[in-house]
Amino acid sequence: MTGGMSNSEPARTAARRSRSPMVRRPSVAPVLGVTIYGCDADEAVAFRETASRFGVALTITEAAVSETNVELASGNRCVSVGHKVRIENAALLALSRAGVRYVSTRSIGYNHIDVEYAESLGLVVENVSYSPDSVADFTLMLMLMVVRNAKSLLRSTDAHDYRLGDVRGRELRDLTVGVIGTGRIGTAVVARLRGFGCRVLAYDKRPGIGVDHVSLDELLRSSDIVTLHAPLNAETHHLVNGPRIAQLKDGAFIVNTGRGPLLDTDALLAALETGRLGGAALDVLEGEEGIFYADCRNRDVSEALVRLQRLPNVLISPHTAYYTDHALRDTVQNSLINCLNFDSERRHWV
Structure with missing residues (x-):
């Protein structure tokens, strides 16, 4: 890794970054x-x-x-x-x-x-x-769904129970959103958040966009929603772990459309099951390989995934944010x- 948190940067220095879409054809070339x-x-x-x-x-x-x-x-x-x-x-x-x-x-x-x-x-x-817009749009959708308790609401109405839930939703304009990783996708998320009027904080090793960049500790302490858009490498594996989850506000939300192992699943589950966090929306998950993109209706999945899906304040989607x-x-x-x-x-x- 060359040092930044951008999703558009290569995960290893051995790999080459994707170049601009311009075809350089030799004058005479076979197919x-x-x-x-x-x-x-x-x-x-x-x-x-x-x-x-x-x-x-x-x-x-x-x-x-x-x-x-x-x-x-x-x-x-x-x-x-x-x-x-x-x-x-x-x-x-x-x-x-x-x-x-x-x-x-x-x-x-x-x-x-x-x-x-x-x-x-x-x-x-x-x-x-x-286009970063696919993931950015999906990220905003997950944020809105998790702060408005969409999972519980939809499950109730599917069962023809149309009563209001016990937990009122929250409005983005009243919240502080912390964006971890301000590459192309993180930057697109920030642009969308501005339209909602919320306060936006950002953390990246190479800050470069017009948003308040702060330390990771300050972002975690100050944010009502934390959204992950960093690349996955040795340095960012379990970037948000138990001690860092402990820094979050009571009732905070975590959104991950980056890579599953950016987030320590066991630590997240502990915070969710004790009720300390307000909820989570996860398009990516540790151990998703062999589960996401497969029909698992008649087979076992991981215990962590089962526990997450039982929770009324956790949304899971199968690594589909990019898919437009x-x-x-x-x-x-x-x-x-x-x-x-x-x-x-x-x-x-x-």
Whole structure:
């Protein structure tokens, strides 16, 4: 990590930051082949449409990259991978042996890839940029839902109980919101909060936007709502832990649309179950791998998730804040553009 808290910065120095979406084509070039791993049906439609415009030949599979399907990348220097499943080191090794030199991850974060190991194999790993508005909009929606007790309200009305709840909602204009991480997404959240008239505080190692930046301790002590938008790395793992949760006001709310392990789930549960916190809204969760994006109606999930979902003041969504039509188009297009740019640079090197 280069030191900032921005979600648009790489999680490791070994990875390269996604560049501006400008294709640098060599004067004479064959069609570039790119293998797309972990590709859902809606992504596949967008990839095929974009590839036809860019002159890219695609090999598409719904399966995540692994040792068993690395032959799908044979002959291609570039692959694009999803973020929903961790990319094992064995798969990275197999990709390098198959001649792959570039991995575009269709995400802002890198925590599902061992980038340092990939670099040791001669693989360049790069993220993509997409509109921050998808996550920013969803974050504001979760804030409003949690301060207005939407979960309890909707459950009651679903059961045809239309009485007012015991707990009145709160208005954002009366609250102080602390934004941890002021990269592109955090900045977009701040812009939206201004429209509600609330006081906004921010914490980032590299402050740079027009908002009151304070220390993390001061932000936690002063905020009625804390929202997390930092990248996940060794330094930010459990950034909000037991001692820091203890600094929060009684009745404060926590919103996390960043990465699950930014927040210590056990400490959060303890504060929620004792009634010290007002609630939480979580689009990401520790241990979500293998649960989120899967149909778990007839299988067990983690005990922590079950305990969280029992609470009337906790909202859970399955890592879906980013998932809009606009962000999907951005992600697909920029993944292919990054592959084209890498291929163009490599041809100039040789």
